[in-house]
Amino acid sequence: MINARRSTEAPQSLAAGTKYNAPDVVDTLLRDFLGKCYLCEIRISVREHSVDHRRPKARFPDLTYAWTNLFPSCRDCNERRPAFPPEGLLDPTCDDVEARLAQTTQADARDNSEAPRFAAIDATDALAVATARELHYLHNGKSVKAAELRAAINQRIDEILERVLEFRAHGSATRGPVRAAWEEPLRLDFSRRAPFTALVRGRLGAGLDHLFD
Numbered sequence: 001m002i003n004a005r006r007s008t009e010a011p012q013s014l015a016a017g018t019k020y021n022a023p024d025v026v027d028t029l030l031r032d033f034l035g036k037c038y039l040c041e042i043r044i045s046v047r048e049h050s051v052d053h054r055r056p057k058a059r060f061p062d063l064t065y066a067w068t069n070l071f072p073s074c075r076d077c078n079e080r081r082p083a084f085p086p087e088g089l090l091d092p093t094c095d096d097v098e099a100r101l102a103q104t105t106q107a108d109a110r111d112n113s114e115a116p117r118f119a120a121i122d123a124t125d126a127l128a129v130a131t132a133r134e135l136h137y138l139h140n141g142k143s144v145k146a147a148e149l150r151a152a153i154n155q156r157i158d159e160i161l162e163r164v165l166e167f168r169a170h171g172s173a174t175r176g177p178v179r180a181a182w183e184e185p186l187r188l189d190f191s192r193r194a195p196f197t198a199l200v201r202g203r204l205g206a207g208l209d210h211l212f213d
């Protein structure tokens with residue numbers, strides 16, 4: 001999960017209070033959240049998106065059409081999200097989730113895969129603890145959807161790991177335009193616009209944070 005900047009003006013159609021997923025809402029959400037699910041950071045298209053209520057509409061009916069309660073998510077995360085906890089959850093548009101959550105992947109020796117790991121930076125930060133629990137469930141739950149998500153993350157980590165190793169072996173000693181040419185693909189890999197930014201940065205970004213946007 002990465003920080004996001006929400007458009008200050010609510011999409012016009014919300015004012016009618018009849019539809020929370022009209023095209024202007026979806027377009028603005030996808031633009032504000034760089035075309036990704038706010039929970040798992042997978043890329044989503046206009047066709048496969050869903051509009052998630054951070055505070056579920058069943059429990060918070062007054063917030064059904066509230067712009068600040070609407071988030072773009074993949075259908076899997078929307079359907080699989082655990083119940084909203086009593087302490088609440090972080091909101092990536094107003095809480096600094098990147099500073100409050102440790103997000104990375106950890107090699108699992110048993111099957112050579114990378115398991116996503118989420119933790120609160122400060123163990124007394126109740127909202128961060130609850131959000132880490134939510135993200136852990138979505139990524140590491142026993143469902144087929146969670147396994148598919150982990151496979152996509154693993155593939156992405158593998159690809160970038162290869163480029164990072166190449167850079168460390170051959171590119172890091174270069175200078176000037178040659179160095180810039182080496183760094184450009186990594187800049188795209190670590191960008192907020194790329195999939196799984198938080199996990200990719202956590203796993204592979206050490207010493208390369210000058211390339212983060």
Ligand SMILES: [Zn+2]
Nearest residue numbers: 037040074077
């Ligand atoms: Zn998702």
